[in-house]
């Protein structure tokens with residue numbers, strides 16, 4: 001196996017990983033506990049005393065988790081029986097086997113950041129499923145919904161833009177169609193600024209007019225492989241008679257405003273015939289605060305459909321129709337909420353890898369997907385993306401991500417160092433974005 005660099009970890013005092021484990025994660029846990037408290041009367045109304053007891057149990061499990069984290073206790077196995085419990089516990093053992101110092105126990109600050117951060121969200125889920133009858137409760141639902149409501153104006157602007165565009169789409173020449181494609185790709189990129197995990201669960205909605213900001217934001221796109229996406233999909237369209245279908249897969253990230261931007265893009269892909277099917281991959285359990293589950297996906301389409309605006313509701317109705325007709329297909333798979341880097345997918349989830357191989361193009365949205373694609377490792381800035389993928393090449397793929405973790409590959413020699421000198425937070429603030437492609441050119 002190729003030599004890969006060490007993982008990012010909370011061991012590096014002062015690093016973004018360290019600060020996330022030390023400050024942001026406990027803050028998120030405190031918010032989760034508070035959310036449960038605030039729903040106490042709702043649990044009582046629904047389930048009587050049993051609901052209140054369940055709320056107390058979940059809170060005590062979560063308080064214990066917060067204490068383990070803050071005192072850097074060993075990472076303990078999961079106890080309840082869920083579909084992925086065994087895989088998680090095997091992974092815990094594997095992480096322990098990598099340790100050669102101390103007492104051989106994985107700890108929060110001494111283990112790979114990707115592993116412990118995923119583990120934290122999995123433990124939140126464990127606390128909830130151990131507390132029936134409130135074991136259905138999504139502790140992040142409220143904030144995801146709030147993010148959507150607060151972005152209303154931008155949602156209306158995007159839906160109106162899309163519907164006007166569709167009206168004249170057949171009159172557009174190649175270059176005009178390409179320009180429109182690029183615009184919607186960029187909107188989907190900047191939609192990724194709105195995740196709720198970076199802001200510690202605080203509101204991070206879209207309030208400015210993103211459509212009119214695209215030109216101003218262009219200098220912040222560090223890597224721009226949009227042309228490759230256009231060549232690939234427009235070629236598929238031209239040769240369609242032979243191939244008959246073009247499948248674009250979108251590995252989703254956040255619900256709320258970001259999901260709207262992804263659905264607008266997916267709608268455009270169908271309307272422009274750049275794709276004939278769009279497949280979406282979401283999370284099976286609440287994840288990294290704002291990530292999309294099937295409930296969020298359905299809820300959002302329903303909200304858009306019932307939106308108080310002509311073009312917004314038209315979008316929602318069309319989206320519902322695409323789902324019914326199978327032009328849009330939503331999938332979930334436990335692999336997306338495991339701690340593994342994506343190069344492990346062929347071994348850990350061969351069925352999913354085989355599915356991804358059917359794509360003509362896979363779009364990976366967001367920062368966490370980038371971390372998993374590159375293994376969340378300390379790669380040099382100029383290492384080629386293909387190399388950092390470490391053998392993960394199911395189909396042509398592109399990552400669409402704003403930078404929120406200390407990892408970036410594929411830069412020009414000296415580019416990363418220069419940014420580092422002028423703007424130390426360049427790779428964690430969400431201010432910069434990338435379209436990074438891997439596949440045949």
Ligand SMILES: O=P(O)(O)OC[C@H]1O[C@](O)(CO)[C@@H](O)[C@@H]1O
Nearest residue numbers: 195197198366367368369404405
């Ligand atoms: O929603 P995204 O873009 O995957 O971002 C998730 C965020 O969570 C983090 O892991 C921090 O907690 C960062 O990597 C990133 O800011």
Ligand SMILES: [Mn+2]
Nearest residue numbers: 195253254288
């Ligand atoms: Mn996310």
